[in-house]
Every structure is written in C-alpha cells, then in structure tokens.
Amino acid sequence: MDKSKLRLFHTTKEVETHFDSFLDTVSQGGISFRSGLSAYLESAGNGDMAAKLKQINDLEHKGDELRRQVEHELYTLALIPDFRGDVLSLLEDLDGLLNVMEDTMGSLDIERPAFPQELHADLRKLAESVAMAVEAAVMASRAFLRDIQSVRDHLHKVMFYEKEADGQSDKLKRAIFASSLPLAEKLHLRRFVDQIDHIADEAEDVADWLAIYTIKRLD
C-alpha cells in the first residue's frame, strides 16, 4: 500500500500547501511580469531585465512542477471526486497564464521592440491592468478552494481589468499607427501590445470557467 495513504491528515496538509504555493507562484508571476516590463522600458540592455526574465522563467518552472504534483496527488489519492475534473482544468488554465507571461517576456528580450518614449506611460498602465487581472483570477481561485461564496466578489474584478486592458491596448495601437514609424516597426509594436493584452484575455477565460465551476459547486 502506498505509504502516503496511511498518513491522511499529513497528506492533506501537504496537498493544501502545494495548492497554495501554486497560486502564490501564479500571483508572483503577474507581479514579476509588471516589474519586468518596467525594467525593459527603463533600460532594455541592463541587468535588471535579465534578472526579471530569469525570475519569471523560474516561476514558470516552479508552477509547472507544483501543478504536476497537485495533479498527481489528486489522482493517486483519489481526492475530491466530484470536482476533480474542474480543479484540474483550473490548474491547467492558471498555469497557462504563467506560460503566456513567460513567453511575452522572452519575446521582449529576443526581439527588443523599440517603444517610443511617449508610449511608455500607457504601456505601464496596460501591464498594470494585466497584472491586476491575473491577481484577481488568482484570488477568485483561492476563494473557489476555501470560500465558494466569495468567488463572485473576485470574478467581476477580472472582467473589469480585462476591459481596462482592452481600452489601453486600443489606445496604444491607435497611437502606434498614427505615428511616423515605418510600417514594419508599427506591426512589430502592435504584435507586442496584442500579446500583452492577450494575458488579460486569458485571465478572463480562467474567470469564465471558474464562474461555471462555482455554479456547479453551489448547485
């Protein structure tokens, strides 16, 4: 017999901790992304950006590991049979957020898009909205695990920040295409604005599914 099955409460505590650490990691990913973008805009070539990129890489790895561990535990210990499928999808979706943030940072580092100085303030705002959307999605997920009634209190925030991000990206793209930059550069910058905004869209997807899981649990 699997030894872990014998220490029921000990295992429970461990799985709980793994869940919490995973959510912490996703949340930290959001913060790290925001400060990483800031570092890039301030001085693309210096060590700050490299440190932030490494940080988000590490977080992504850690997130993957924790997700696999929790998934493994949920299945081998046959935990929460009624919501196991939903919780697994939730974990995958949250992990997806980390992946997109890591990808975006990676692309910034490789492609080094040259954002004109006058766009920096709006870009920071966009990154702020995206990070807030991620954070609200994490809060909603935490509530789903511990306090199902307050999930809705967080979900509406995700939607709000996603809308904010959409508005900001729209404004940025208009500014880019109204500028005198060469078309190739415009398209390059547009791609990055879209990619950053896409993180908020992913957070919204997480929230949409979470709303359905919540209805299922409350039914």
Place this chain on the structure above:
Amino acid sequence: MDPTIFLYLSSGLFLGWSLGANDAANVFGTAVASRMVKFTTAAIILTIGVILGAIVSGAGAAHTLSKLGSINALGGAFMVAFSAAAVVAWMTIVGLPVSTTQAVVGAIIGWNLFTGSVTDYSVFKTICATWIASPVLTGFFSYFIYKGVMKLLEKSRIHIIRLDALTRIGLVIAGALGSYSLGANNIANVMGVFIGANPFQDFHAGVFEFSGLQQLFLLGGLAISVGVFSYAKRVMLTVGTSIAPLTPVGAFVVIIATSLVLFLFASEGLEYALASIGLPTIPLVPVSSSQAVVGGVIGIGLIKNARNIKWSVVGRIVVAWVQTPLVAALVCYVFLFFLQNVFGQTVYNPSQYRLAKDVLVHRGDAEDAKALADVIGKSFPTSGQLKSAIDKALPDLDAKTVLQLVDDSLVEEITVDPAKFKVLEKLNVIEAERLDALRTLSGKTFTYRWQLIEALANQTPEWKLKEKTVLNKPYNKEIQKDLDLVMDAYVAKMK
C-alpha cells in the same frame, strides 16, 4: 453430527449472501457511489464490521424473529431462509434496495399459512409503517441537517482538500459502525432459525473460548461478506447515484440522518434514558435502514434540485418494498408444498395445542372461562385450529388476547433436566440466584412454558417480571433474555 444439517444450513448462507449483497448499500451505498470510498475499501470494512458485530453482539438480537413463527422442523427453516434469500437475491440482481428482515418476516408468514399456524397480522401493519415512517423521517432529517451543514461550511472556510479528508474520515467511521450494527442486528435473521439445530461444538484453547453459536454466526458473517464482495456494488449505485446525484457531504449527511432516525425512534436505550430523568419519551416508530437511506437521498435531492430526483426509480424501489414480504410469503408457501409433497421432507412437526383452564384462571377471566368451556381441554394439532375454535366461542375477544391464549396453549412437556445446569452456568449470563431457583425445580415436568415461568417467579422475586412501564422495560427484557436461554436449553426447538 448429521451431515445433512449442512445442506439445510446452505439456505441460511444463501440468505447471508443476499443480505450482504443488498443491505451493504444501507451502510456504504452513498459513500461508494459518491466515489469517496473505494468499493474494495468499503467491502473490507464491511466484512470486518459485520463479522465482529455478528460474533460479539449477535446473540443479543437472536430472539427478535422467533416470536413470529414457531418453526420446528429443519425442512421448514430451510425453506423460510431459502425463499427470503431468493426474493432478496432477485431484488439485488435488479439493483433495488429492500429490507432482508421484511423478506424473512414474509417467508415466516408463508410457513405459518402452509402449516396452519397462527400469524400475528399486526406485523404487517408494522412493516407498512416502516415503508412510510423510515423514508419520511430520514428525508426530513437529512433535508435540515444538510442545510445546517452547508451553512456551517460556508462560515468555516475549510479548504476543499481538508473538507474532502474530513468527509472521507466521517464516511469511513460511520460506515464501520454501521457495518458492526448490520452484523449484530441481522445475523439473527440469517442464522436465527438454525440456532436450534446448531451443528457446532464449543471450542476451547486455553483462555480463548469460541462457542458453537459464535461459530455459527461467524459462518453467517462470512456468507454476508461474500455477498458484499460479489454483488453489493449494483444496489450501492442505485442508492447513491440513480435516485439523485449526491455530493460527498450529502453522502455523509444521509448516513448521519439514517443513524439519527434509528437512534431517536428505535432506541429503547434512549427511551429509558429520557424516562429516567423524567422527560417525555419519543414514541418508538418501526424504522428500517434500507428504507431510511432512500428517504435520506430524496431529502437531499429536494434541496438541490427536485427535478434531479428520478421519481421513476423511487417508484420502482417502493414497489419492490411492497413486493418483498408478499412474494417471499408466496414463494415460501409454494416451495414448502413441493418440499413436503415432492421431496417428502418434514417441514412441520405436529404439535399439540390444548387450552388449559388454568390459563384463564391465571388471567382472572372467569367469564371467558365459561364461554370457552367447550374448547378447554381439547387438543388441536395446529395453532390455527385452536384460534378459530376460540374465535367461534368468544367472537368479541381482541386479537392480541387470542394470540396470547394460543401461545400459552402449546403443550411442550418441559422437564427441568439437572444435566443442563452446567451448560447454563457456563454461559456466565444468568445470575446465581436465578440459577439456584431453577435448581430447586430439578426433575419437575411442566406441560406449558408459562407454568415453568410461573414456578420460577414463585421461587425468587429475581425471576418476577415488573409492571410494564418504560422504566421497567430494560429489567423485564433482561429477565426475558434469561428465560429464553433457559427455554433454549430445555426445549428442543428443531427436529
């Protein structure tokens, strides 16, 4: 030892198998169906619990059904157990939860009808009451308990994983206790009719002692376990998923509501406890766990979404409840006919019923004695014939008194054999003073059972029944238990 006894015992084992396959769902149905406890885990816990319950506390409940019929031939006992088992097995195969006890009661009534013995038809009223009272009460309890638990969980903010672990532990503990009482309460139904023909000898190994009765019950317990492992899953799934979808917390609430209803409405211990501190008692209602669990699941279904309840399944289950005792009686009657007339087996040993004048005098019914002058002293081969004779002479006498008169008229010719004292002493149950009273009657013969009881009561107040009140119930029950043991020793139940 006659080897054919094992052939007869086989139908008891068949009944054990049916009980395990069907009634296990009352204990672990919701837990297994909600996937909180693996079927194998549940089956192992059930096996251990049932066997322990049967061996440790099974003997206490062994006399509950014997009042219903005075089955006095092994052939009859075989067929009663077989018909009950066949009906429950059929219900199990179609996956419907029914009460094994009710099947046995039905089969005994079939035997009574076939042999012309008297049946106390109030038992039917009791069974009908369980069909309604058990599910309604449990449904009510599970409805409100579930609402309360959900409110509590909202406030407590327990992590989903911790809640999962707590629910699982709750289900396992409740299941283990339920398995124990399943074994303790039902082993008598499975093996009870064979106690009089127990082929096993007491077994000693140093301080370790294993009585013949315990060996018989162990065998029955094993049969129940085989039933659990081989076929219990289907009925479990009917209870836990087919009626209405059930969450793990819901599964736990159903089990708790069932136990609570059994405890509040069927526990004489609670009745006594309430009465002894001067509180009004809760009326005892006949409840059965098979019926209670179904009500519990419906109760939770009503909270979540009444449209989720599959009323067609509920309807099939209710029809099965009604069918169980009726079909068991019919099957038993028909099969007894074949067993007796085709296979030439004895299904009934002729007995003699003779109404003694003393019974009536003893009861202080001088008027009745006059009216029954023609019946008194006459011998009847069956209890049914004596009953119709009494009914004819005294049509106004209430049914309960008639049944009591008939019971008191069975001629048993009990001789207090001194050789049996040792056996009774070894049981270590009967008080010394009571045994001494029995010794003073050594060698005497009593025509009727009540005469022996009266003689014992005259010897010492220790054997005297107290007035029938709630507070005296446990005391009287204890005397009754001792009397049953004495009767088991002196009356050859099965031939």
